[in-house]
Amino acid sequence: MRENEQIKTLFERVCYENSIQAYNELYITLCSRLIHFSASIVSSYHLAEEIVSDVFMVFWQKRNQLSHVNNPVVYLYVSTKNLSLNTLQQQKRHRHHSLDTLDTEMLAIAPEAENGMVSAEVAQKIERAVRSLPARCQLIFRLIKQDRLSYREVSQLLEISTKTVDAQLTIAVKKISQAIRFDLSDELAQTYLHQDS
Incomplete structure (x- = not known):
């Protein structure tokens, strides 16, 4: 979890130190992930960019009061989730909105052929399999696999138990493994999809 340690150092x-350089580095490190996450809630990249910008602006304004934050990644994701849901309520575009009605197209980040482990064609098959998952299952898989959050961080962010996170991730991995089983050896598929809790 070297990246999370780097994020925590920048946050601190x-x-x-009121370091504007650290603030900019933190923004660059997390903005794309947070924008995709917010866009899945508000169904608009443009609005998500504004929301993430506002989250970071509030963070800068309250920075001296936030030194107690133990997990900056979860803090920034929760802030983004809350502001995204509040923005939807204010716009009255939806009477009731939950994380079960995500716009999963907005979650999608172009799949990477990680370290040459999988071909671009297999990466596309993986992405199609991920897109076919139910919204919450897909969100949990992406937060763990793409955004590299831990089970505990995802459970805090989504306000669910780590057992639920594990169960949803197991479903996702099983379905994705089935979709790509002819393209990768079992060992390679497990290496690609495996995530430590």
Whole structure:
């Protein structure tokens, strides 16, 4: 989890040293992930960009009060989730909105052929399989596999138990493994899809 340690260091430098350089690095590191996450809730990349910008602006304004935050990644994801849901309520575009009605097209990040482990064609098959998952299952898979959050972080963010996270991830991995079983050896598929909790 080297990246999370780097994020925590940058977050602390912003809080304790008022470092604008650390703030910019933190924004660059997380903005794409947070924009995709927000866009899946509000169904608009443009609006998601504004929301993430607002989340970081509020973070900068309150930086001296946030030194107690133990997990900056979860803090920023929860802030993004809350502001996204609040924005929807204010716009009254939806009377009731939950994370079960995500716009999964907005979640999709172009699949990468990680370290040459899978071909672009197999990466596309994986992406199609991920897109076929139910919304919450897909969100959990993407938060763990693409955004590299831990089970605990996902459970905090979505306010569900780690057992639920594990169950949803197991479903996702099983369905994706079935979709790509002819393209990758079992061992390679498990390596690609495996995530430590």
